[in-house]
Amino acid sequence: MCIDEKSALADYPIPRTVAILGGGITGMMAAFWIKFLQPEVFVSIYEKSDRLGGWIQTKTMDYEGQKILMETGPRTFRNTPSNLNLIDMVRRLKLEKEIMCVPKTAPAATSRYMWLKSKLVRLPSGKATWEDIKNIFTLPILRHSLGRFITQPLRPARDPSVKDETIAEFISRRFSKRISHELASAVIHGIYAGDVNKLSAKSTLGKLWREEGMFGWIPFGKKYVRLKPFYTSSELLHRLELFNGPRSANYNLFFSMVPYTVAAFRNGSESLVRALEAELVKLGVRIVKNREVSSLTFNESTGTVTCRSEDGRTESFSNVISTIPGPQLNKLLPASLPEIKNIESVTCQVVNLYFKTPNLTPAGFGYLIPQSTPAEENPEHALGVIFDSHTRNDCEPLKEYGGEPIEKIPGTLVTVMMGGHYWKDRTEYPSSEEAILMARTTLARHLGITEEPVLTNATLQKDCIPQYTVGHEERMENLLPKLVDMFDGRLAVAGASYTSVSVPDLMLAGREVAIGVLGYRRRLYHNGYTGLETMLSEAQLEKIPMKKYYSLMDLNFNVSVLNAQKKMIGAYAYESDAIARNKQPQGGKRTRRRK
Numbered sequence: 001m002c003i004d005e006k007s008a009l010a011d012y013p014i015p016r017t018v019a020i021l022g023g024g025i026t027g028m029m030a031a032f033w034i035k036f037l038q039p040e041v042f043v044s045i046y047e048k049s050d051r052l053g054g055w056i057q058t059k060t061m062d063y064e065g066q067k068i069l070m071e072t073g074p075r076t077f078r079n080t081p082s083n084l085n086l087i088d089m090v091r092r093l094k095l096e097k098e099i100m101c102v103p104k105t106a107p108a109a110t111s112r113y114m115w116l117k118s119k120l121v122r123l124p125s126g127k128a129t130w131e132d133i134k135n136i137f138t139l140p141i142l143r144h145s146l147g148r149f150i151t152q153p154l155r156p157a158r159d160p161s162v163k164d165e166t167i168a169e170f171i172s173r174r175f176s177k178r179i180s181h182e183l184a185s186a187v188i189h190g191i192y193a194g195d196v197n198k199l200s201a202k203s204t205l206g207k208l209w210r211e212e213g214m215f216g217w218i219p220f221g222k223k224y225v226r227l228k229p230f231y232t233s234s235e236l237l238h239r240l241e242l243f244n245g246p247r248s249a250n251y252n253l254f255f256s257m258v259p260y261t262v263a264a265f266r267n268g269s270e271s272l273v274r275a276l277e278a279e280l281v282k283l284g285v286r287i288v289k290n291r292e293v294s295s296l297t298f299n300e301s302t303g304t305v306t307c308r309s310e311d312g313r314t315e316s317f318s319n320v321i322s323t324i325p326g327p328q329l330n331k332l333l334p335a336s337l338p339e340i341k342n343i344e345s346v347t348c349q350v351v352n353l354y355f356k357t358p359n360l361t362p363a364g365f366g367y368l369i370p371q372s373t374p375a376e377e378n379p380e381h382a383l384g385v386i387f388d389s390h391t392r393n394d395c396e397p398l399k400e401y402g403g404e405p406i407e408k409i410p411g412t413l414v415t416v417m418m419g420g421h422y423w424k425d426r427t428e429y430p431s432s433e434e435a436i437l438m439a440r441t442t443l444a445r446h447l448g449i450t451e452e453p454v455l456t457n458a459t460l461q462k463d464c465i466p467q468y469t470v471g472h473e474e475r476m477e478n479l480l481p482k483l484v485d486m487f488d489g490r491l492a493v494a495g496a497s498y499t500s501v502s503v504p505d506l507m508l509a510g511r512e513v514a515i516g517v518l519g520y521r522r523r524l525y526h527n528g529y530t531g532l533e534t535m536l537s538e539a540q541l542e543k544i545p546m547k548k549y550y551s552l553m554d555l556n557f558n559v560s561v562l563n564a565q566k567k568m569i570g571a572y573a574y575e576s577d578a579i580a581r582n583k584q585p586q587g588g589k590r591t592r593r594r595k
């Protein structure tokens with residue numbers, strides 16, 4: 001191992017011009033962090049549509065003078081340490097007043113339902129109520145689950161030769177097939193809208209899958225989890241932020257949100273992307289909307305990447321960060337890369353309905369529909385229903401940050417999610433009118449809601465959620481050297497196709513890729529940075545005979561090569577703030593500039 005920060009930095013070409021493909025939240029975050037850390041770098045975002053923000057979109061409608069917000073994508077985020085980067089951004093964009101939170105004791109926090117055996121069943125949460133206990137004894141699936149959870153440690157450990165498996169295989173082996181299909185599949189619908197028989201356990205249930213690998217069973221409970229010798233980058237970022245001491249602004253905001261489970265923006269998730277866009281404009285990021293890049297080529301003589309647009313215009317950049325979906329990126333490359341060409345995704349039909357009558361749904365967050373539901377009970381292929389008005393009406397502002405009382409919704413607002421993996425082979429989708437009718441039929445069958453909605457909105461989110469199918473991590477490991485070869489490390493990727501589909505994780509991915517491309521993370525294994533470095537397994541790290549640089553900071557934490565690598569991400573993200581303040585990175589001056 002070479003511990004030589006000075007030579008690593010001296011060697012590192014600082015980009016002068018960076019193109020970011022895709023103006024979703026990852027691309028916006030990447031642009032923010034590059035400009036924030038290195039204002040002299042010329043940053044351009046290319047977005048094919050006429051707006052930034054990607055799947056994050058809020059439509060505002062009016063009913064009798066009341067503003068009704070309809071989310072067509074992500075709407076809430078959990079206040080967990082791993083989401084600290086989002087909290088950090090909220091603070092930087094001065095959006096604290098906009099935050100509204102669901103108290104841990106409110107129905108929207110304690111009451112989450114599932115469609116089980118033709119009825120809505122409230123899932124046990126936090127402190128068990130009499131209803132939970134009664135449910136466990138009266139509902140065979142819950143009784144069965146309790147038994148399988150208790151006896152889980154007694155079941156054999158995974159065969160070490162298994163490198164990945166489907167969620168269904170993993171859950172069936174560790175718990176039972178019933179738990180996989182009747183419970184886990186519903187949760188997976190709520191996150192990936194995906195099929196447990198296809199998604200990778202390693203890529204989607206990473207912590208559980210890895211813990212089984214380490215302990216031979218899953219040691220549920222914080223005590224054991226804390227003992228794990230690996231951390232996600234965001235967990236580490238959180239720890240490092242806390243090192244800032246109790247006066248840290250992030251720390252204060254995070255702790256003011258501790259009494260709450262989930263949070264949202266009072267004027268919709270759109271507030272986040274609009275505030276971020278305004279900040280990008282202030283920082284001098286060039287935002288090119290309605291322009292799609294149609295090819296990328298590497299010019300060996302100049303060491304630049306040329307982006308050609310559909311209209312024939314060309315521009316060259318020292319680095320390109322692609323945040324567009326993998327298969328779209330593949331079309332721009334000089335040669336096809338199967339690892340990204342074949343990343344699957346699913347399409348969701350999101351239907352928002354507003355009814356004049358309040359409380360048409362039970363109090364709570366909403367319900368999920370498992371894959372085991374018979375087709376005749378779910379011909380519309382609904383995946384779940386969100387009780388938006390209940391969630392909003394349970395929310396409280398952050399008073400200490402000047403948050404005003406939250407305007408209540410007088411009627412009932414719900415979102416019905418349909419499609420996902422059920423529509424995998426479709427080429428045609430329901431029209432808006434058909435989708436609204438399907439959503440209404442689902443609500444009538446499940447909740448007995450027959451009232452005519454006064455406001456409706458149907459949005460087809462085409463290919464909105466990538467599916468990490470079995471072998472995803474291995475494919476990403478194989479992709480890394482291919483990207484390096486094709487663009488000499490000047491093309492980096494980030495976004496939902498690669499690491500995570502969650503908004504806070506995507507925001508962190510944008511931050512990390514910016515730091516990686518700027519070189520603050522030092523050059524780890526090869527020339528440049530691909531954004532996939534954090535996905536390398538320990539075995540792969542050992543296999544690749546590339547340069548390895550470690551900072552002294554990482555070595556303080558070092559448990560293994562992988563741990564050091566994971567921790568570096570947090571370390572550099574933390575360091576980056578200090579760098580921005582002092583304009584002088586630790587460990588030496590950056591000397592070489594190359595276009």
Ligand SMILES: C=Cc1c2[nH]c(c1C)Cc1[nH]c(c(CCC(=O)O)c1C)Cc1[nH]c(c(C)c1CCC(=O)O)Cc1[nH]c(c(C)c1C=C)C2
Nearest residue numbers: 073074075076078189190191193383384385386417501502
């Ligand atoms: C367009 C629909 C989406 C579905 N899943 C996601 C989107 C954007 C992504 C997603 N949803 C959740 C997570 C986990 C986040 C976490 O806190 O760990 C991710 C990555 C959880 C979630 N699912 C639903 C809600 C309201 C939430 C909370 C977070 C959020 O607002 O996105 C509901 C839901 N999402 C989907 C379905 C089918 C569904 C059903 C009720 C698909």
